[in-house]
Amino acid sequence: MRTKAWVEKGLVYLVLMAGGLFSLLPLIWLIRSSLMDMGQIFELPPIWIPNPFRFSNFSEALTILPFGRYFINTTVIVIFSMIGVLVTCSISAYSFARMSWRGRDLIFGLLLSSMMLPYAVTLIPTFIGWSKLGLTNSFIPLIAPAWFGGGAFNIFLLRQFYLSIPRDLDEAAYVDGASHGRIFISIIIPLTRPALVVVGLFTFLASWNDFLGPLVYLNDESKYTLALGLQQFKGMYAAEWHLMMAAATVVLAPAIIVFFIGQRYFIEGITLTGIKA
Amino acid sequence: MIYSLYMSFTDYSGSNSPSFIGLDNYTRMFSGEDQYFYKALGVTLYFVVLSVPTGIIYSFLLAILLNRNIKGKAIFRTIFYLPSIVPIIAISFIWLWLLNPDLGLANELLRAIGLPGSQWIFGEKSVVPSLALMNLWTTGGTMIIFLAGLQDIPRSLYEAIEIDGGSKLNKLRNITIPMMTPTIFFNLIMGIINGFQVFSQAYVMTNGGPNNASLFYVFYLYREAFQFSRMGSASAIAWVLFIIIMLLTYTVFKTSKKWVYYEGDEAR
Numbered sequence: 001m002r003t004k005a006w007v008e009k010g011l012v013y014l015v016l017m018a019g020g021l022f023s024l025l026p027l028i029w030l031i032r033s034s035l036m037d038m039g040q041i042f043e044l045p046p047i048w049i050p051n052p053f054r055f056s057n058f059s060e061a062l063t064i065l066p067f068g069r070y071f072i073n074t075t076v077i078v079i080f081s082m083i084g085v086l087v088t089c090s091i092s093a094y095s096f097a098r099m100s101w102r103g104r105d106l107i108f109g110l111l112l113s114s115m116m117l118p119y120a121v122t123l124i125p126t127f128i129g130w131s132k133l134g135l136t137n138s139f140i141p142l143i144a145p146a147w148f149g150g151g152a153f154n155i156f157l158l159r160q161f162y163l164s165i166p167r168d169l170d171e172a173a174y175v176d177g178a179s180h181g182r183i184f185i186s187i188i189i190p191l192t193r194p195a196l197v198v199v200g201l202f203t204f205l206a207s208w209n210d211f212l213g214p215l216v217y218l219n220d221e222s223k224y225t226l227a228l229g230l231q232q233f234k235g236m237y238a239a240e241w242h243l244m245m246a247a248a249t250v251v252l253a254p255a256i257i258v259f260f261i262g263q264r265y266f267i268e269g270i271t272l273t274g275i276k277a
Numbered sequence: 278m279i280y281s282l283y284m285s286f287t288d289y290s291g292s293n294s295p296s297f298i299g300l301d302n303y304t305r306m307f308s309g310e311d312q313y314f315y316k317a318l319g320v321t322l323y324f325v326v327l328s329v330p331t332g333i334i335y336s337f338l339l340a341i342l343l344n345r346n347i348k349g350k351a352i353f354r355t356i357f358y359l360p361s362i363v364p365i366i367a368i369s370f371i372w373l374w375l376l377n378p379d380l381g382l383a384n385e386l387l388r389a390i391g392l393p394g395s396q397w398i399f400g401e402k403s404v405v406p407s408l409a410l411m412n413l414w415t416t417g418g419t420m421i422i423f424l425a426g427l428q429d430i431p432r433s434l435y436e437a438i439e440i441d442g443g444s445k446l447n448k449l450r451n452i453t454i455p456m457m458t459p460t461i462f463f464n465l466i467m468g469i470i471n472g473f474q475v476f477s478q479a480y481v482m483t484n485g486g487p488n489n490a491s492l493f494y495v496f497y498l499y500r501e502a503f504q505f506s507r508m509g510s511a512s513a514i515a516w517v518l519f520i521i522i523m524l525l526t527y528t529v530f531k532t533s534k535k536w537v538y539y540e541g542d543e544a545r
Contacts, residue, residue: 012342019339020356026414027359029382030371042380116526120474120495121519124502124512209364211477216503227366231481234370241374248370252363259362263355 030252034058034245041242057246064237067250069222070229074208077142077225081207082200084146085154089199093158094184098170108159115152119212127216137219142210146203154199161195162188194265201262208255226251302513314514316489317497320405324493325472328409333464336416340423341453354424358417369481372411373398398483401490408478408491419464426460427453458537462529469525473518494518 028048033041034057035050062068095101096108130141145151169191170183178186189196214225224232233247306314339357343350360368375382376397384394397407434452443451476495479485485492485500498518502511 012345012347015338016342016347016353019335020353022414023356023360023417025382026371026375027363029375030367033374046382046385116470116522118470118474118518118522120476120498121515123498124508124515127502128508205362209362209366211365211481212499215480216499227364230366230370234481241380244370245374248367252367255362255364255367256359259359 030245031249033242034249036242038240038242054242057242058250061233061243061246062250064243065229065233066222067226067229067247070224070226073139073223074225074227077139077214078204078207080139080143081146082203084143085151085203086196086200088147089151089154090158090189090196091184093155093162094180094188096155097159097162098183098188099180111152111155115156123212123216130217136217137223138217139223141217142207142213146207154202157202158192158195158199161192165191197262198265201258201265204258205255208258302510303517305510306513306517311510313489313492313497317492317494320490320492321473321475321494324405324409324475325469327406328412329465329468329472331409331413332416332419332468333461335413336420336464337423337457337461340420340427341449343420343424344427354421357420361415361417363415365477366481368411368415369478372407372414372478373482376407398491399487401487404483404487404491408475408482411478412472419468422464423457423460426457430456455538458533462533462537466526466529469529470522473522 032048032050035053035055036047036057037054040047040050096104126141127136130136135141165188170178170187173183173187209227210225211227211231214228215231218224218228221232230247230251234244237243305311343353343357347353363371378384378394378396378399381397383397387394395403395407398404430452434456435448438448438452474495475493476499479491479493479496480499483491485496494514495518498511498514501507501514
């Protein structure tokens, strides 16, 4: 009986280790390749630890194209999207969770079903809309959606959090004469800070990782985001794997850093959406 | 949406004014005059069929293992989740390099254990399976949702089986899987919806090739709209996609009555 339990435990760890290796190996391979020169990178059997560490790959890769500019462009889009989502999304979620108005449930239902709508279907009409307004080739189409509710998914997520706050709290405040705005700012917001962090993080990642949006809307190279810059880099230096890997590492790093900062919140957020679905 | 429906009946390049051409865009697609329509549909279906079940089984298995009392649980969870936050462009770069037929790590590993290498994304036959494998790498989010579902199953149900002397397999078959069907259902729908919308990896890694073997549906849509400036035809393509996804989701919903178990159903 004892040995059977041991064998079982061993098997579990074996599978987890294999899966873990599958998850980590590509990332390790990326980082090691980004720190080597052309000769080492192709050596067989593969070397795992660069010798010497070539940090100059990064500066070299980043100076070939105006990555500094791409970085600023991306950051502008990401920050304004985050602010937009946090402001408008929390207000709409509050109104769905705490106020009663005619047609509320109907609209909420519509909102939820819009989550099922593939982005590819709305891509063309939205694009034509923006081009009629003459706003393509600007950051506005990439930022503005965040300022109009900030996405069904985020509203849904925040509403779930708001519903979990005891009603007595704001009812007491209401009786004391507090307005909805007041309740929202001094009761709901402070109590749901973790939820806002989750939404902020999701927005950051979605916006940082977006590829199709900038690809469709931005034409001028001076307006490119990091993702587009990287794609362009690939076209120009396809054989210089060490530089390509260095550039990819640079795009990857902020996402990883943000993930580790907010890890706890992330898992919480995904969990919540998963259960209630 | 409505505007897009109207557009789908027009000939519109984005600069001229749309002229009404009735069902021409649709007949062109379905009659096979535009040979790429069926090609794209086939490629995408093939990808969904490959990647959705494997993704669900793989992440479900990991979630079950991680739901046990295991040392380093938190670390494993982080490791498995990590790939799913990597920007798609970086994912594409990493795998482009890993799957390089001559210099990549993937073939190197295969050779090390005495297996023949593959052309991976450069082979007409292997490109879609390669992308499905890559998809498997990013299923960490699905795993977390499964984990959350597993933690919701009441302990008492397992204890009941233990008293009856049931085996582990019994527990899995009679409790875990039935109790998890709503979560599996959710992940299935999301998997299908996302699977139909694969774009960036194909655009960055293969540009639809080789010989259109990775011409995914959304890539086809993008090409019509933004490379060939055929907005009208692209709108028609989008509408067909919408209807396909709706039909599939509806079918899954319909059949789900047979296999999805909701707590409290019996009370009704």
